[in-house]
Amino acid sequence: MGDDFRPANKSGLFARHGNTIIISVLAAVTLVVGVLSVRQTHPELLSGLFGTGPGPAVAAVPVPLTPTVDLAHPFAGTAVEGWADGEAGIVAPTAAPLAGFTRAQVADALDRARRALISARIDPRVLHGTDVGLLVDQFAAPKRAEVLASPHLRTAIAEGSTLLEGVPVKATGTMSVHAGRRGELIIDMNHSFAYAFTPRDRAVPAGPMQIISVVRAQSQYGFYGLADWPGVGRGLIPLDHSRFFYSMSCSAAVRGYLAPADAERVNPGGATPEEDRKRIFDPSLPMPDPKGTC
Incomplete structure (x- = not known):
């Protein structure tokens, strides 16, 4: 009898759809969510993207x-x-x-x-x-x-x-x-x-x-x-x-x-x-x- 190792689950990819409008809307939503996420966790990264950065009193608050x-x-x-x-x-x-x-x-x-x-x-x-x-x-x-x-x-x-x-x-x-x-x-x-x-x-x-x-x-x-x-x-x-x-x-x-x-x-x-x-x-x-x- 031999040894056997089961791998842990690997997440799959979502199936793609051919509707261009839906993809565009999802992309826009993703961008907004992504920007908000970056703004909350790494605000310094936005200065190069929009030419602005957080004020001196603004700091990322770690989520426990x-x-x-x-x-x-x-x-x-x-x-x-x-x-x-x-x-x-x-x-x-x-x-x-x-x-x-x-x-x-x-x-x-x-x-x-x-x-x-x-x-x-x-x-x-x-x-x-x-x-x-x-x-x-x-x-x-x-x-x-x-x-x-x-x-x-x-x-x-x-x-x-x-x-x-x-x-x-x-x-x-x-x-x-x-x-x-x-x-x-x-x-x-x-x-x-x-x-x-x-x-x-x-x-x-x-x-x-x-x-x-x-x-x-x-x-x-x-x-x-x-x-x-x-x-x-x-x-x-x-x-x-x-x-x-x-x-x-x-x-x-x-x-x-x-x-x-x-x-x-x-x-x-x-x-x-x-x-x-x-x-x-x-x-x-x-x-x-x-x-x-x-």
């Missing part, structure tokens, strides 16, 4: 921008508001004996997979890249270099972006386990994670999704604990993964990193088909269409 997002509760009113906080959103199934593994061994495999996923998608030290070893060390030695080298096996926050302090990652989804080849357990994890970022300009966010990014992640780990496995030994390894970014910076996403939509001042997720939007927020549904990319 009012934040529309409660940065202490950024998820309020969004589709992820009801998701669990942090690792509480990653729940392992009840363990039972399976394919030669005892109940305790299956429970150990599930716990290892759960802790690895928490590190990969929730632990801020791994997300920000300050201590990726916390994730790497949970895998069997022959696979650690692969995990260390790939930002695709974890959520990697782009340089210059930071998560809101004190605001937990939101998570929802499921885990399951089944027998693979002899001595092998396969653990499947299908989750969605929501991250709230510190705004680039704390007065600017027009809505919560400008600073919230969602990652739909489907991961599969293998666990080997009955005997040494060729090339692995014993332990946990990543087998397969797929992910889908939503409401994010495309320039970061194409490099495998996550940054919010406000990093590029774009309309977050506006071009995403409704069916894919449902799949992003509901990990019980199939993964979104893999065709869309940044």
Whole structure:
């Protein structure tokens, strides 16, 4: 399974009409509005156009921008508001004996997979890249270099972006386990994670999704604990993964990193088909269409 990144919406152009009179009137109105806008925000620019400028007592009055997002509760009113906080959103199934593994061994495999996923998608030290070893060390030695080298096996926050302090990652989804080849357990994890970022300009966010990014992640780990496995030994390894970014910076996403939509001042997720939007927020549904990319 591969990675997929949905671009934010790109505004379209209005269709042109052939009525010359209408175009002329609209042009005149646009000019007047434009002049008024320039006069209010940059009056010095009018002096060269009309030969006059503002008097010494006239000055542009900045219009204050009012934040529309409660940065202490950024998820309020969004589709992820009801998701669990942090690792509480990653729940392992009840363990039972399976394919030669005892109940305790299956429970150990599930716990290892759960802790690895928490590190990969929730632990801020791994997300920000300050201590990726916390994730790497949970895998069997022959696979650690692969995990260390790939930002695709974890959520990697782009340089210059930071998560809101004190605001937990939101998570929802499921885990399951089944027998693979002899001595092998396969653990499947299908989750969605929501991250709230510190705004680039704390007065600017027009809505919560400008600073919230969602990652739909489907991961599969293998666990080997009955005997040494060729090339692995014993332990946990990543087998397969797929992910889908939503409401994010495309320039970061194409490099495998996550940054919010406000990093590029774009309309977050506006071009995403409704069916894919449902799949992003509901990990019980199939993964979104893999065709869309940044």
